[in-house]
Amino acid sequence: MTKNLGIILTCLMFLFLFGCSNSNTNSKGYVPSETDVVSRNFGEITNESRLKEFVQNTEKGQQDTIRVVAYTKEGDTILTDLVFDGESLEVTRDSTRDE
Numbered sequence: 001m002t003k004n005l006g007i008i009l010t011c012l013m014f015l016f017l018f019g020c021s022n023s024n025t026n027s028k029g030y031v032p033s034e035t036d037v038v039s040r041n042f043g044e045i046t047n048e049s050r051l052k053e054f055v056q057n058t059e060k061g062q063q064d065t066i067r068v069v070a071y072t073k074e075g076d077t078i079l080t081d082l083v084f085d086g087e088s089l090e091v092t093r094d095s096t097r098d099e
Contacts, residue, residue, distance in 0.1 A: 039070040
């Protein structure tokens with residue numbers, strides 16, 4: 001139970017960290033896919049149901065992967081990939097588009 005709570009808190013932390021960023025989605029040519037969770041200004045989240053599904057799958061111990069797309073105040077894209085292998089959560093953050 002503690003492990004699952006940690007996973008959920010980690011996912012939510014990423015959304016809150018990037019929740020107050022610019023909504024410019026045309027940064028460096030990256031276009032979010034249909035399955036990406038996109039965090040925009042004022043905490044607006046696109047595809048929140050996919051995030052909830054990811055959390056449920058991790059609680060059940062099922063493998064799953066999601067990408068969280070967030071934007072800096074300047075409109076640069078930050079990508080965060082969350083990969084759950086059934087036991088541990090791997091988080092990879094790509095800020096190479098952030099200038």
